[in-house]
Amino acid sequence: MIVFDLRCIEGGEVFEGWFSSTSDYQGQLERGLVQCPVCGSAQVEKAPMAPRVGRSTAAEDGVRAKLAEMAAIQQKLLSNSEYVGEQLPETARAMHLGEVEKKAVHGQASVAEAKALIDEGVPIMPLPLPIVPPGQVN
């Protein structure tokens, strides 16, 4: 698929059109099938922009790969950690005070709660990625 930036000659609206090829675009244009989505005019031309091929760029692929890598690392970190959800601040504080046995836990805390814990010397750290609570994974 190829996506072209198209421009309505009458109204000047710019919109995207998807075509299987440049000749497909030409054919549809000649038959008046390419229409402005705003005013319905078939007087349409290619906007003065380079056509983009309908796939992600190398930069986008790179970001996606990095995120997948981080997600995998986080998954590993959390495999030995117990999910405590919104009980995280209380649980972390109780472990710090020796009220309960220490173990690796993760869950949610607000920025204010996290700051308070750090101020109290409770060893916590933010996760690089948001987590999906167990039971909500598709």
Ligand SMILES: [Zn+2]
């Ligand atoms: Zn138009």
